[in-house]
Amino acid sequence: MTVQDPKKNLFTQPLSSSLFTANLPQRYRLDRLFVFFCLVAIALSVLALAVLMYDFLTDGLPRLNGQFITSFPSRRAASAGIAPALVGTFWMLFLVAVIAFPVGIGAGIYLEEFASDSGLSRIIEININNLAGVPSIIYGLLGLQLFVRGLEPITGGRSVLSGGLILSLLVLPIVIVTTREALRAVSDSIRQAGAALGATQWQVVREQILPIAIPGILTGTILALARAIGETAPLVVIGALTFVPYLPTNLQSPFTVLPIQIYNWISRPQPAFHDNAAAAIIVLMLVLLTMNATAIYFRNKFQKMRA
Amino acid sequence: MTFELPSSRSSDLWQPNRQVSQISEGVAKSLFMLFALVSVGTTIGIILTLIFETIEFFKIVPLWQFLTEDRWTPLFADAHFGIFVLVSATFLTSTIALMVAAPVGLLAAIYLSEYASPGVRRWLKPILEILAGVPSVVYGYFALLFVTPLLQKIIPNLQGFNGLSAGLVLGVSIIPLIASLSEDAIYAVPRSLRDGVYALGGTKRESITSVVLPAALSGIVASLILAVSRAIGETMIVTLAAGQNPRLGFNPLVPIETMTAYIVQVSLGDTAAGSLAYKTLFAVGMTLFLITLTLNVFSFWFVRRFREKYE
Numbered sequence: 348m349t350v351q352d353p354k355k356n357l358f359t360q361p362l363s364s365s366l367f368t369a370n371l372p373q374r375y376r377l378d379r380l381f382v383f384f385c386l387v388a389i390a391l392s393v394l395a396l397a398v399l400m401y402d403f404l405t406d407g408l409p410r411l412n413g414q415f416i417t418s419f420p421s422r423r424a425a426s427a428g429i430a431p432a433l434v435g436t437f438w439m440l441f442l443v444a445v446i447a448f449p450v451g452i453g454a455g456i457y458l459e460e461f462a463s464d465s466g467l468s469r470i471i472e473i474n475i476n477n478l479a480g481v482p483s484i485i486y487g488l489l490g491l492q493l494f495v496r497g498l499e500p501i502t503g504g505r506s507v508l509s510g511g512l513i514l515s516l517l518v519l520p521i522v523i524v525t526t527r528e529a530l531r532a533v534s535d536s537i538r539q540a541g542a543a544l545g546a547t548q549w550q551v552v553r554e555q556i557l558p559i560a561i562p563g564i565l566t567g568t569i570l571a572l573a574r575a576i577g578e579t580a581p582l583v584v585i586g587a588l589t590f591v592p593y594l595p596t597n598l599q600s601p602f603t604v605l606p607i608q609i610y611n612w613i614s615r616p617q618p619a620f621h622d623n624a625a626a627a628i629i630v631l632m633l634v635l636l637t638m639n640a641t642a643i644y645f646r647n648k649f650q651k652m653r654a
Numbered sequence: 655m656t657f658e659l660p661s662s663r664s665s666d667l668w669q670p671n672r673q674v675s676q677i678s679e680g681v682a683k684s685l686f687m688l689f690a691l692v693s694v695g696t697t698i699g700i701i702l703t704l705i706f707e708t709i710e711f712f713k714i715v716p717l718w719q720f721l722t723e724d725r726w727t728p729l730f731a732d733a734h735f736g737i738f739v740l741v742s743a744t745f746l747t748s749t750i751a752l753m754v755a756a757p758v759g760l761l762a763a764i765y766l767s768e769y770a771s772p773g774v775r776r777w778l779k780p781i782l783e784i785l786a787g788v789p790s791v792v793y794g795y796f797a798l799l800f801v802t803p804l805l806q807k808i809i810p811n812l813q814g815f816n817g818l819s820a821g822l823v824l825g826v827s828i829i830p831l832i833a834s835l836s837e838d839a840i841y842a843v844p845r846s847l848r849d850g851v852y853a854l855g856g857t858k859r860e861s862i863t864s865v866v867l868p869a870a871l872s873g874i875v876a877s878l879i880l881a882v883s884r885a886i887g888e889t890m891i892v893t894l895a896a897g898q899n900p901r902l903g904f905n906p907l908v909p910i911e912t913m914t915a916y917i918v919q920v921s922l923g924d925t926a927a928g929s930l931a932y933k934t935l936f937a938v939g940m941t942l943f944l945i946t947l948t949l950n951v952f953s954f955w956f957v958r959r960f961r962e963k964y965e
Binding site: 369374375377378381382384385386387388389391392393395396398399402403406449450451453454456457458461462468470471474475476477478480481482483484485486487488489491492493496516519520523545547548549550552553570573574576577578579580583584586606609610613614621624625628631632635636639643 | 670675676678679682683685686687689690691692693694696697699700703704706707757758759760761762764765766768769770778780781782783784785787788789790791792793794795796798799800826829830833855857858859860862863880883884886887888889890893894914917918921922927935936939942943946947949950951954
């Protein structure tokens with residue numbers, strides 16, 4: 348919808364000549380320059396991702412094999428592996444799914460469906476917004492004091508359970524917010540129909556609203572899970588180990604996770620360990636991309652259902 | 655016309671147990687309210703944890719010493735506790751990050767919402783989402799083992815750990831945040847405003863720079879503030895790439911230590927609970943928390959105060 352025809356004669360007549368010149372060629376040149384800079388910006392972002400991936404793929408792929416996946420950490424880079432870290436990461440995945448999903452979805456349902464627009468729900472809402480902006484390392488400090496020290500008899504200190512709990516608290520705001528958005532997208536007429544048939548609010552939510560909203564909720568919660576899996580800082584603070592020569596067997600076992608193993612290898616001086624880190628990054632990214640793909644699958648399904 | 659209600663027979667078939675429904679309604683409501691209160695509990699927990707240990711810290715180290723000293727050596731025999739040493743490092747890396755991410759993120763947002771065709775958008779948005787989902791430790795690897803060696807070819811006296819490459823990569827990591835939040839703000843500006851500019855003979859660029867961006871300003875500024883807050887709280891990139899040498903000043907070529915890097919450094923060591931080193935964790939954490947909280951609250955306030963509402 349840009350100006351198509353300058354209509355030069357209109358602007359160059361005496362009426363406007365002294366005060367105003369359209370000067371369109373110059374302005375269009377600036378327009379093209381502007382688009383060019385916008386394109387450069389987006390290209391830079393894409394390029395950054397491409398270079399980043401190229402970097403760890405070329406460094407890591409030669410190192411990636413069966414031995415690497417199934418071995419324990421070692422002082423010799425060539426025989427070291429990620430088995431305990433990978434198992435630890437799956438422990439975190441499992442615990443966050445078990446803890447953060449029910450709590451977050453429940454809280455989302457309460458805020459969106461049950462709570463009146465009262466003082467309490469306003470406070471909870473503001474609170475969730477603020478929590479989402481708290482740096483993850485601060486959650487680590489909370490976990491250190493509350494789960495590792497305060498609840499040590501239950502959690503076993505620097506354990507799988509402490510890690511799972513702190514990551515769950517970390518992603519809880521994301522789960523709550525996405526649950527609310529998914530519920531909000533469900534048409535009100537369904538709630539009214541349910542109420543008209545004499546169902547209680549909970550019955551309507553359980554039988555009618557949730558089945559429609561579940562794909563949307565899953566999209567957001569899987570992305571939240573992916574975020575939890577990539578976190579390093581809070582787990583470093585609660586004291587997840589950097590050298591674990593065994594697999595965590597129960598909730599109170601000490602543990603490590605992939606990002607911490609990667610951090611540990613990067614911070615060693617020998618280049619051979621850096622290649623190990625790159626290989627572990629490939630594994631981590633594969634796990635994350637799989638989760639992202641699943642989330643996108645559910646999102647498309649959700650959009651189809653609403654359409 | 656009258657209907658004959660099949661009263662006695664239907665009640666045999668369908669007997670809603672209202673009492674059970676009501677009980678399950680009550681249970682669901684109170685349980686879910688409890689879940690919602692977990693988030694409030696988290697906030698209270700964070701604040702109490704930080705305050706409690708910070709008070710313990712200030713019983714040993716006076717506040718003025720914390721604020722005025724120009725060295726940060728809490729683990730040495732000759733202990734100094736100048737928090738601004740760590741704050742200056744955080745400020746340096748975050749400023750570099752913002753200088754990279756603000757123009758790139760904003761222009762990318764403009765491209766996505768104003769110029770990109772739906773097909774291009776469908777490709778670019780997931781790419782930005784992946785960029786946003788890359789774990790920070792991966793960015794740290796990139797900064798330390800790719801960007802720093804690359805920059806050292808251009809700047810010979812750049813050290814192995816430095817604020818520059820940490821800041822640059824930190825900037826890349828917050829581009830998606832700025833791009834997506836700014837795009838939302840730009841996208842929300844109604845079409846009629848753009849059409850108004852065209853009707854006055856303006857070009858597309860003029861409609862963007864003179865009308866659309868000012869109209870979306872509150873959202874854009876809020877996205878920048880949130881991005882800075884994210885950069886300040888970011889941990890692994892700066893820990894890996896910027897080093898662990900507490901140093902006052904703003905030289906981007908030498909190793910420095912940010913607040914978050916200090917917390918990691920102490921956490922990795924074997925620090926006994928109750929020791930002074932343990933308490934410094936929480937004093938630094940409190941400083942970090944206050945800075946990010948102030949920025950977040952300010953950004954919410956800014957949106958609320960300056961948002962242009964269009965019908």
